[in-house]
Amino acid sequence: MFEFKLRPEMRKKLKDPDLFVRGQEKVHWGILIAMCGVVMSGILIFQDPEKSTHPVWLMILGLCVAVFGEFQKFRSK
Numbered sequence: 728m729f730e731f732k733l734r735p736e737m738r739k740k741l742k743d744p745d746l747f748v749r750g751q752e753k754v755h756w757g758i759l760i761a762m763c764g765v766v767m768s769g770i771l772i773f774q775d776p777e778k779s780t781h782p783v784w785l786m787i788l789g790l791c792v793a794v795f796g797e798f799q800k801f802r803s804k
Contacts, residue, residue, distance in 0.1 A: 729755045743803040750799030757793025761786045 731748050738744040764785030772779040 741803055747800050747803040750796040750803060753796030753799065754793045755796075757789045757791070757796055759789070760792060761789030764789060 729752050731751050733741075733744055733748060741747050764782040767782040767785065768779050771781065
């Protein structure tokens with residue numbers, strides 16, 4: 728779904744450009760997962776307010792994936 732391509736001058740600056748691209752993809756997937764949890768929580772707040780905190784695990788999972796992607800980007804520099 729997400730496809731990133733680095734410019735040639737950016738590829739030359741990085742130690743491992745492919746790892747950087749994979750990390751960037753993971754960051755975007757993590758943000759997408761976390762935002763799905765936010766949307767689910769928003770829907771539940773109107774339908775059943777007692778259950779509106781149930782998708783917190785989905786938000787935490789998305790943020791963990793995004794942090795792992797940022798770590799990969801850091802390692803590639």
